[in-house]
Amino acid sequence: MRLVKTQLRYITLCATIAICACNSGEEESPNIDIAAPVSVEQITTGSLSRFTITTGNATAEKVIKLNAQIGGTYILKNHPSYKRPFKLGDRVKAGQxxxxxxxxxxxxxxxxxxxxxxxxxxxxEYDKQKSVFDKGGVTVRELKNSELxxxxxxxxxxxAEIRLAKMKINIPISGTIxxxxxxxxxxxxxxxxxxVTIMDYSRMYVDVSLPENTMMDIQTGQKVQITNYSLPDDTLSGSITELSPAIDINTRTYLAKVRFNNPNLLIRPGMFVKTLIKINQKNDIVVIPKEVIISDQRGKRVFVVQENTAFERIIxxxxENDDMIEVISGLEENERLVTKGFETLRDRSKVKVLQ
Structure with a gap:
């Protein structure tokens, strides 16, 4: 019995020493704050534009359809450039x-x-009557009848010449068959x-429907960018030439006509095109990427870096447009904005700026 008690005292003593050693080690361990790697950009002022995007079908400005004005034997002429009968898709000139x-x-x-x-x-007969009239040989009535x-x-x-001209049909406008x-x-x-139907699509137009909330921002003469989904790198410039003052009660939109030059004939009649219309622009403002903003119940937050420390800013x-947004308050020009690695940061986190 005495041996068992001695063993228990020994085990208790060893456990106490071990616990003390662990506590002592924890107190002596240093509190290390690991610096989070981040990328930063210097905040600068710039301009920001807001666009409204609409779509529609491109239509040739000039389209002429010719029908036979008389019946008879049909003779198709040769194209003067190709020395063969005219064909679908031929470029033609007025008067051919x-x-x-x-x-x-x-x-x-x-x-x-x-x-x-x-x-x-x-x-x-008229010349004769007029000569006699000058000599007093005929009355005014007789001269007028001759003139009639x-x-x-x-x-x-x-x-007669007009009726005869209906037998020969010339190309009415330059364009494409x-x-x-x-x-x-x-x-x-x-x-x-x-x-035949001939189109001149070197100049085209597209009818678009614009949202009601843009009516006060859009006016005739306003510049428009036109693109086609199959030609994303080829942008044409046009302008708004006509605006309807009426709002469609079902779609809450209004109609506008956009005209544009198509000198290289890249846009074909009937193509589905996209129009970008600038409805607002601000200059000399603080602009940042939308993707660096953290939004929660506290509001919109970003981080800036000062002396390897990240500071939270409520902005x-x-x-805004698709990618960028204006900052009205909360950031200053020339501050260093965290653009990558901000997801895990807290206010006053230590950071390491990556080059």
Whole structure:
């Protein structure tokens, strides 16, 4: 029994020594604050723009569709540059002969030569009557009747020439053939049959719907950037030329027409395009990336570094776009803003700035 008590006292003594040794080690261990690696950028002032983005279909500014004004035999002319009949997609110039419609019966019915002869005779008769009138040989009424006959003869000749011109169709505008019905040369066509559709899409427009809250910020003449999703690196410049004052009660939007030059014909008629319209811009303001802001119940926070210590700043923000945001208060120019590694920081955390 005495041996057991001795052993218990020995075990208790060893445990007490061990606990004291552990406590002593904890008190002597230094409190090490590990510096967190961060990246920083110097805060500078700059400008910030806000855009509204809309989409729409690009439409050629000039489109002309030609139909046959008379029936007859269809003869398609050769393209003067390619020395072959015109084809779909050909670039054409105004005035080039395009189609001839032949109908001898129609030509005979016009009576062009008879109209010319009639004009010649009535002109001679008028000149004779006027000479006699100057000598007092005819009355004013007789002279006026002769003048009326001359006017009618001129009108008849002009009408004959207009009717005859319907047989020969020239290209009306410079552009591109976008529709060309397939008729066999020498076949018969009817009055009203379609002949060709030509588009000049070197200048285009797009109708867009703009949100109601932008109405006070947008006006005619305002610059617009136009892009196509298949041509993201090619941006064209245009402007707003027309604005509707009416708000659609269902969509809460209003219509605007944007016109733009398309000199290299990169945008094709009917393409879906995106328009960027600048609705506001501020200059000489503190601007920071939106991604460095921590937002919680305390507000919007960022960290700045001074002498290898991170300090928390509560900020107030203003205008923003997709990537950047204006800081109204809480930051000063030339401070060093933490842009990477801020997620685990606390106020007054030690940091190591990475180069």
């Amino acid at each position: 002969p395009f189609v001839e419609i032949q109908d001898q019966e129609y030509v005979n019915g016009i009576g062009l030569e008879a109209a010319k002869m009639n004009l010649e005779l009535t002109q001679q 006959s001359l006017t009618r003869a001129r009108n008849e000749l002009e009408s 976008v529709e060309l019905p397939q008729y066999t040369s020498g076949s018969q066509i009817q009055q009203g049959d379609p002949l 107030e923000t203003g205008m």
